[in-house]
Amino acid sequence: MVRLLRYGTIFGPLKDRWRYLYKENLYQRRIEAGPEPERFRSALINWNYDAELYACTHRFGEKMNIDTLRHAMTDASFLNQIIKQRTEAGLAATDQTALSFTHNGELAKRGEQITEEFLRKALRYWYPKLPQEGIDAVTQFLISESTIAFISSRLGFKTLIRCDTFFSRFHQAPIMLKNALFAFIGAIENNNDRSRAEVFVADFILTHLVGKDINEIWHVKNPMGLLTKVLEENGRQAPESRLIWATGVSSVLSTYVIGVYSNKEFLGKCAGATISIAEEMAARDALRRLFETDEKRAPIPFDKLYKKGLLMDK
Secondary structure, three states, X not given: OHHHHHHOOOOOOHHHHHHHHHHHHHHHHHHHHOOOOOXXXXXXXXXXXXXXXXXXXXXXXXXXXHHHHHHHOEOHHHHHHHHHHHHHOOOOOOOHXXXXXXXXXXXXXXXXXXXXXXXXXXXXXXOOOOOHHHHHHHHHHHOOHHHHHHHHHHOOHHHOOEOOHHHHHHOOHHHHHHHHHHHHHHHHHHHOXXXXXXXXXXXXXXXXXXXXXXXXXXXXXXXXXXXXXXXXXXXXXXXXXEEEEEEOOOOOOOEEEEEEEEOOEEEEEEEEOOHHHHHHHHHHHHHHHHHOOOOOOOOOOHHHHHHOOHHHOO
């Protein structure tokens, strides 16, 4: 009865047993082959590239020439692919005048420059007491390849990039996404002005800090040393650590609370499993209080950037 239910039915003949074995073999081949490789949207037959470019400009509310946007979405690998195809066809592939387009390298450099300068200016505006090392660390986090590639893919640039499909799939897809987003920012400046490009940076890149702690982005290796340096630059005495209280010292759940003072002035405190850990965390708490980056600090006021801050000071 079990064989009848497996290879046929109790009411039908057993001649359909081959159908079961055939489908089982196809299933095993599908499992061994693995998942299908990711295909770009442009690989489908109903793809309309001009319509997608036109929709992209309206999706972001940017008045941009379609040719400029096409230039911003053209990766260098796509140009190399065209040159290779012309070489195989016996055409003058090395003659750049024969090509009616170029890649987005120059636009990407200009867009990255605009982005970095604006981010430094915005962070300095909202965190005036944060050292330059902290501003640089947060800025580098925002313009890093992983962050920009994540933002670019979520904005839909992945389906608009003209590139070598094989090269982008197995090699440098994050770099392509990063160049596409920076090139788009450079294209906004070319078609409008720099302030419009900075508005785009504030809307889609600077907002990536929402929900993140910049003290975790800028990880200080020696907090007590940095605290000493900051106090000396401000003409204050060196910090000293004091044990406020301790509990469970003789157990595995011991807790120490260390306070950091400068000339009997309280700077910060924190608890830890050991005295060294508590002292380090207390120094970090003191740095957060001095730099005004603690949890009580309000998030970046994007409305002030538009109305009272950076984007209106032109």
